[in-house]
Amino acid sequence: MITVKELLIINSLLFAIGIYGVLTRRNTIGILMSVELIFNSACLNFVVFTRALNPTLLSGEVFVLFIIAVAAAEAAVGLALLFNIYRSFKDIATDRYNLMRG
Amino acid sequence: MDISLLKLELILSGLIGLIFVLDLLSGSKKIVRYAAVAGSLGVFIASLFIRQTGDAFAGAFISDGLSLIFKSLFLLNAFIVSMLSLGFLEKNGRYTGEYFTLIFSSTLGMLLLASSGELITFYIALELLSISSYVLSAFQKSEQKSSEAGMKYMLLGALASGMLLFGMSLVFGATGSLKFSGIAASLSSGSVPPIAYAGIVLIVVAMSFKIAAVPFHMWVPDVYEGAPSPVAAFFSVGTKMAGFAVLMRLFLTAFGNLRSEWGILMAVLSAATIIIGNLLAIPQTNIKRFMGYSSIAQAGFVLIGLAMATVTGLASSVFYLAGYLFANLTAFGVIIIVGSRVEGDNIDDYSGLAKRSPFLSLALLISLMSLGGVPPLVGFFGKLYIFVGAFENGFAWLVALGVLMSVVSIYYYLMVLKRVYIVPSPDTSPIKLTFWEKASLSICLAGTLGFGLLPLPLFNEILSSVRIFLQ
């Protein structure tokens, strides 16, 4: 069977990729997608730990359910905000909405 | 499972529902507004009387002295912000119901956060707080800055949530528990596994983001500047305090045996926060942005109290936050009122305010001086308690830095007061205040002055609850 560490490292890689995406994607939607990657990496971690620690423990898995629910809400709000930005700035590139700085 | 411990939360949820329904049914936004003000006052008053402590949901919900104090403060914040929002909503009244729904759900998130004893509740509460905040930031849809603020806040908040989640998963993996008590038990038995450290770091980062510690502070000025003023006021106090509430709980219960390490970590963070916050406030021209940096600096002082990880340290931090609430809301109150009258948030717009409204000027004077730590205002005692504690715990260098930076803070606060009192303005038409504005400012001023002159009762109250909490 695959080891916990292997899986965890894979998840960490996913996490890092997500972070890289957040940091580099110029398109706001790209950032939102990358955030989803991060969430997924965390979700996977929870599942992995649940399976590895104590198979009878379900809290990790339940957490994942909550995360998915919250992620949905967050995505909805995020996209709503995105449209708002689009409406205001006619653009969704991150370097376009920087009226405020300093 | 004692659901009666959740009275406050239930009442507040009820209020949310009421507002929601009223907004749908009643054509009058006015009723909604007054219902919101009255309701928030009601919940706040209720919070003063509901002092029941205990656990519910198998430790997922903890009601203790500390959380009760924080809850009262959150509710007070909500109440004052509701009053201060009235003017704003009269102009942007279309979404009054939504506005209050979001404010109160955010407040509910804070309440839950202060009471959460387990990671899931913690996470959900935090998201409840955050998601409402994102929307609130972008509330003025027609304003580019507002949209920008909402988007920035949301993106960074999501990143922070992601990091928090990953950190939680690692902690969960390392300890096998989601409950704070379980985590604590696991961490205190045997050596702390490295992934737990990594997890804790991620959690700390996420919370530092909420309390705007440097270098996780960068969203603050932008969001404060872009968000509608009442919303910025709400964040500046509520979100920050909620972050501190949960940090305190996490570090004193869940990660309790790592105190010495995170003590120094917090000290470093606080030093960076105090320096950056204070320095960057200097060149600001927008008052809300300015208040953003000022609030960053204030958070730095609170962190000193956290760094001590002692009863007095925590009590000082809580006291500081309470004082900060009054002073900061006073300042924001003035900002909201002036902003609505002069249609601008530049510091230069405050020129000649003393002529236009002595009361507002005095309020601003008192609040800023309190934030600057001038006796005998409440901010001074906050700082005093913090410094006293830090001195006791060997953070003399931090005290020196804090004291020095207080001088810097006096400088920039005086730069604002200079406009208010010294620089003349061509427009000398007096500013008239509504009842609500007067009321909210008076309450905050009373707190700033009252707890400054008589800090003892409040401090004792906080001290005793923190002491219980730590045992």
Add this chain to the structure above:
Amino acid sequence: MMIDKYIIYFFSAAMIISALGVVTARNMFHSGLLLGVSLLSVAGIYLLMGAEFLAAVQVLVYIGGILILILFAVMLTHKICDKSIAQTNKQKFWSLAASLAVFAILTASIIKTQFASNTITPRVVSAAEAGLEIFSGNILPFEAVSVLLLAALVGAIMMAGRENEK
């Protein structure tokens, strides 16, 4: 269960590769599709570990809901998602360094950690079991989520609503 292992490897590889695609693709639409692949792979891993209910939720909510929403957004803002425009910002180097550092930190921590058991025992968790867990131990967050969803709903509608006044 050697096959499982390789299937997990396969899914993982798919997940990572498509994730890389998500963050690097020049075309946002491709990004979105690759995100779908990545999410599906995650669902696959869930399945392999026996978290069937989760896998189902992942597919239904994530792919069926969130991803569709995102793709919808991509299409709505399509004209500026043209690949001729730079899709990454100017801080690539530091971003790469930071993410690698994060990865290194996490990997190092993971490697150094002594786990009680380093193996994974898949266990099938049914929807009923999961539901029971939610309602037994996690009723409070559940209720909180409902408020959260309400707030998000209110917020999203308000945000998306037309600006008539003003």
Add this chain to the structure above:
Amino acid sequence: MLRLAELILIFPIVSFLAITFLTRKSEKLSSAVSISAIFLSLVSSLLIFFSLSQAPGSFEFKMPWFATISGFSVELGFLVNPLSSVMLLVVTGVSFLVQVYSLGYMKGDEGYTKYYSFISLFSFSMLGLVLANNLLQMYIFWELVGLCSYLLIGHWYSKPSAANAAKKAFIVTRFGDFGFLVAIILISFKTGTFNFLQIEQLIKAGALSQQLVTVVALLLFAGAAGKSAQFPLHIWLPDAMEGPTPVSALIHAATMVAAGVYLVARTYYLFVFSGTALEVIAVIGAFTAFFAGSIALVQNDIKRVLAYSTVSQLGYMMLGLGVGGFTAGYFHLITHASFKALLFLGAGSVIHAMHTNDIWEMGGLFKKMKVTALTFLVGSLALSGLFPTSGFFSKDAILIQAYHSGHTALFVMGLLTAAFTAFYMARVFFVVFLSKERSAGGHPHESPAVMTVPLVILALFALGLGYYTGPFGSFVLGSEAGGEHHGLLIPLVSNALALLSMLAAWAIYHKELISSDALAARFSWPYKILKNKYYVDEFYAFCVNRILFNVSRLANWFDRNIVDGSVDGVFRLTRFTAVVLRGLQTGLVQNYALGIVGGMVAVWILLRILR
């Protein structure tokens, strides 16, 4: 006795206060108050003097002024002994006469009442100085007379030259006072007292080392030199002539400038004990006498001639004290007070008539101002030390003493000075009174009686005081009298020299046998030096304007740019840092995100280090 001494002081201060606060509006009343006060003081002084002559002795009265710790308490008090009683007479007498004279001289002056109030204040201060029983009190009144001098020189303050002269007088004397003050502090530190008598006892008991006493004495002399216009602190006195002439007579001829001599006389035991200090006094005194005498030769302003003459004569007194002729020096003070006051008042009378100070704008006044001219003549002769005037007795006593104490060089200088003195006085007298009339602005006329009567009285004193020289010595010195040298040769030589000089002056200025201009041209180089007063003023101007003000400018620059500049620098640095840091806040959301991630890495590393 002491009650009288108190009264002496009380009258003038009451007069000062009364004039300042009550009678300021009325000129008549003010002058009456002032004059009657000083008259009462004069009477009291006379009473003291006579009772002391009957029963010589020393009376002291003390009262504490303020106290800090045991061993350092400050007292006020009087020391009435022959030395002070004589000085009291001089001060009250001259003051009285001058005040009477001023009735005429100051008539119609804008600052009439102010003048009288200050004169009263001066009398008070000067009497306080004379009566002081301790160094500190003396210093206090010393400064107060300096103040009065300042105020009175600046009487016509809207004249810039007067205001400048007043300032100069105050500051220059204050340089000397600096030494005085340090001396007081030093001696009080070593002895724990300021009291003259106690210090004297301690000295006699040998409680102090000679070096220390020398230092103290020299510092005291610095003070005395400032007040008594000894070289190099003499420069203020000629300028002080900007004040009203009666003031010059009273303060800058008779009384205040003699305070330095009086101080030395009061603390003579210190100088004697030191020895070195005595030598220094003698040398400086002789030099000053010669030096100032030579300058006086070429001055054209009548008051300046007299002023330099005063400086010269003060040098004489110092010389007398320095060579051990205590009585001679002190007696010269007395006689000088009478004839120099006379000369000044005479000059004042002339100026009053002519409205000018330049001797070359006067001439032939003898016929029109007989009383003035005659009294002036008496004064001149006395100043020149011709027999039988008082000047003869006092001056020649000094010369004799100088000669016999072995200071030959100083003696010669003294002798030359005597010749100079005779020459310049003759010059003035001939030019002003005897030469042909010159058409000046004024209409020469004799001054009113209030002015001439004091002249006559003073002239009588100038003539007759000399006969008091014998009793004076024994009176002042008491049992220690004696040991004074006498001789006939020296007076003869000096008188002969004086007569010769007068003859020369007569030849040059009256008969104009030798053209003064030709002389000036012939000896242009020395003439120029003398005319420019040896360039001492220029030297000081250089010191003050170039050196002190540049140092001050430098200090100012340093303060503004370095000290304050560094403050502003810190401020600017802070702002600059803030602005630079502000650049990090780019407004780009991913930049912020990078901050968060980077921060996370940093926190982790920090924790690693801590762990």
Add this chain to the structure above:
Amino acid sequence: MIMEFPYLSAILASSLLGGLAIMLIPDHKHSLIKLVAGISSFISLALSLVVFYLFDASKPGFQFLEKLPWLPSLGISYQLGIDGIGLAMLLLTGIVIFTGVLISAHEFKEGGLLGRVGRPREFFAMLLILVTGVFGVFVSLDLFFLFLFYEIAVLPMYLLIGIWGTGKKEYSAMKLTLYLMLGSAFILLGILALYFTSGLGTFDWFALSNYSFSERFQTIFFPIVFVGFGILAGLWPFHTWSPDGHASAPSAVSMLHAGVLMKLGAFGIIRVALALMPYGAKFWAPYFAVLTIVNIVYGALVAMNQKDLKYVIAYSSVSHMGIVLLGITSLNVISLDGAVFQMFAHGVMTALFFALVGAVYGRTHTRVIADMGGLAKLSPFLAVAFAIGGLASLGLPGTSGFVAEFLVLVGAFRAYPLLAVGAATGVVITAIYVLRVLQKIFFGELNAHYVTEGSQAQTADEFSARHLQKVGSSGHHGFPVAMGDATTAEKIPMAILILVIITMGVWPSLLLRVVNPAVIELVGRIGGLF
């Protein structure tokens, strides 16, 4: 001592309540505001005099003790009491605030210096609150309250200078405030260190003074506290706030600031640094003494070179405060007596000066010395008053300045003979600049523009516009000059100050009588180095 009348609290209350009462008066009721301010400050003065009268100089230690626990958990109590040193300062404050209020009331007249700015309500309220702080520092026997009052005394300065000042007022006000806040930061550090190191858990001065701190502690914290208070006392090189600040401030504020507030610094040094850290004092005094000499001589030298009248006075304050600090660092009874006396003397004298400068400025509308001249003709009273102030400043016997300087010099001579001689040269330089200023302003020919253009009438706006351009420049034409001698409203406060100067100069025991026992006790505590 059972519940005697709380005089000290009453003094504090009279000014505090006065300030608060003024805030409640409508802004346009000028005369009522002035009246309240006048009454309040008069009560303070009267009560100070009563305390001065009732004070029993024969008893050592503190009198009029009051104590009220306030924050027992931190060991803070509202504790008041006064010894001779505090009493001298109390009296000084009473005098200066009363005269300051009178002067301000005059300047608030139509067209007066302050009248042009207006807002008397805020002015007097802040002035009185500030004075509450000043009084408070002098009577506090609890370090915490001392600090609290100190801050109250410092901060209103910002607005007082910023609003009603002249010249580069905002810059000066900011510099002053920040500098003093920095000082207070040092003080706070020092006080906290004292509080913790003692381990007594109290800010009570008595308790702390009975605790002997370790030598190491004292050597570290003495300079911190000394510099902290020294900043306010104008210690070189931390003095540059003072010339700018004093030059920009309105008369009454300068009076109070140079007259009283700088004394807070010196007083703090005596009360906190010297009394609580005697070993540190002995260790550091010689080094700080050198700085004080720099203060004296350098301050005087710089004053000589100033073109602006107020700067002259301000730098002379720096110089004179150097004398105070020299007296303190000489650490013996005579010098400390002198220091306290000089604090009092300089306070009164400099108050007089600044009142005069205000009066002169009000007439000439310039502070550039070169532009004045011959004013004695027009304003003889001002000339006389200025002369008396100047003479006190140069230490003329018969004025309070002499006694003070003499005592300090005598005392300093015993500790540091050479430094004392150096300090005495400063006194000579003082004579130079004081007389120079006196001559240039009041004597000589009447400056031409007072005569020629004096009669033009202008509107207030025109006036201020011209006025603003004019500050600091020398060429100016045509401003209205309200010349003339001092009015009665100006004469009374000035006469009071002159009276005090002369009285203290002639009868120094009046003050030394009470100061001396306190100083002896203090020096006994230090153990007397010299």
